[in-house]
Amino acid sequence: MQVRATEISEQKTFEGKAFPLVLTPDNQPSLEDFLNWLAKNKGQVREQLLEHGAILFRDFPIESPEAFAQVVDAGEFEPMPYLGGAAPRDGVVGKKVLTSNNSPSSEPIPFHHEMAQVPNPPSYIFFYCDLPAEEGGATPIVLSQQVYNRFHAIDADFAEKLEDVGVKYVRVMPSEDDPSSAIGRSWRSTFLTDNRAEAEEKMQALGTIWEWLDGDNLRTTTAVIPAIRTDARNGQKTFFNSVVAAYTGWVDERNDPTQAVRCGDDSPVDEEAVLATAAAMKEDCVSFKWKKGDVLFIDNALVMHSRQPFDGPRRILASIARS
Ligand code: FE2
Numbered sequence: 001m002q003v004r005a006t007e008i009s010e011q012k013t014f015e016g017k018a019f020p021l022v023l024t025p026d027n028q029p030s031l032e033d034f035l036n037w038l039a040k041n042k043g044q045v046r047e048q049l050l051e052h053g054a055i056l057f058r059d060f061p062i063e064s065p066e067a068f069a070q071v072v073d074a075g076e077f078e079p080m081p082y083l084g085g086a087a088p089r090d091g092v093v094g095k096k097v098l099t100s101n102n103s104p105s106s107e108p109i110p111f112h113h114e115m116a117q118v119p120n121p122p123s124y125i126f127f128y129c130d131l132p133a134e135e136g137g138a139t140p141i142v143l144s145q146q147v148y149n150r151f152h153a154i155d156a157d158f159a160e161k162l163e164d165v166g167v168k169y170v171r172v173m174p175s176e177d178d179p180s181s182a183i184g185r186s187w188r189s190t191f192l193t194d195n196r197a198e199a200e201e202k203m204q205a206l207g208t209i210w211e212w213l214d215g216d217n218l219r220t221t222t223a224v225i226p227a228i229r230t231d232a233r234n235g236q237k238t239f240f241n242s243v244v245a246a247y248t249g250w251v252d253e254r255n256d257p258t259q260a261v262r263c264g265d266d267s268p269v270d271e272e273a274v275l276a277t278a279a280a281m282k283e284d285c286v287s288f289k290w291k292k293g294d295v296l297f298i299d300n301a302l303v304m305h306s307r308q309p310f311d312g313p314r315r316i317l318a319s320i321a322r323s
Helices: 031-040 042-052 065-074 144-154 156-165 196-206 243-249 271-284
Strands: 003-006 012-014 017-019 021-025 054-057 091-093 097-099 109-112 124-131 141-143 167-173 209-212 218-221 261-263 295-299 303-307 315-321
Touching: 017 021, 017 042, 021 042, 031 042, 031 065, 042 054, 042 295, 065 091, 065 097, 065 124, 065 315, 109 243, 109 271, 141 144, 141 271, 144 156, 144 271, 144 303, 156 261, 196 209, 243 261, 243 271, 295 303
Parallel strands: 021 054
Antiparallel strands: 003 021, 012 017, 054 295, 091 097, 097 315, 109 303, 124 295, 124 315, 141 303, 167 218, 167 261, 209 218
């Protein structure tokens, strides 16, 4: 099977590199051909992810969630559970392939690195388009290094402070999953237990501070987490945090987004800088139209993703990997 780089109209170029890299087959391969190709080229695929941040595989015969799970397996990515993530999700193929986020379709999901609010986020996130939405529903992506550069240009003092002191996130989790909220994941499914003591043990291990509230709700304050990271592989500084996401998006009946993120020294974040950075992300992102069978590989250390609102049914599945 021959695989070549192709172009899509939504693609952008940063420092001479296509974003995302789009790969397509030259002929009509079988799923087996593609799986074999991935197994053989797994090193090259990781290098391309480091180079471009994201790869869109288009027009390969990936026709089911099970086939998508096989794709992730063929690349020998190490699967990882969604412990500590904020969104409610359902398992589709075991614990490996999940619905990307069960939150209401009318609400956008802001740019984020997957699970940036936990100490050990996944190295990769993969998406699969099982059913594109009729209207909207893209998964816009943006290079985090580019976001960092824009953030620093907007407010160098605040950018450097945030880099120095890190951030903390505050979130009230419900007792049961709340599908009406993008951050409605219950403490039970967040910590994969019904037992408070077990949840407390897991929070302690993460350095999270907690308080049990009325109605079996749980308020969590994370340990101080770095907001800006330097990627060890390429030396790039990245906007590796959920500051914009939390500040603009963590809203529901339990949560006030302006209280959802604080600097590591407990001072408030700079609203103007956060909102201007959110606008810069929109300018520099790539928002392509999903096509059934598309698979998007994202290097979660280098690229942030988001979700547009949509109409009608849509099924985009996700999988995360430690390495
Ligand atoms: Fe996500």
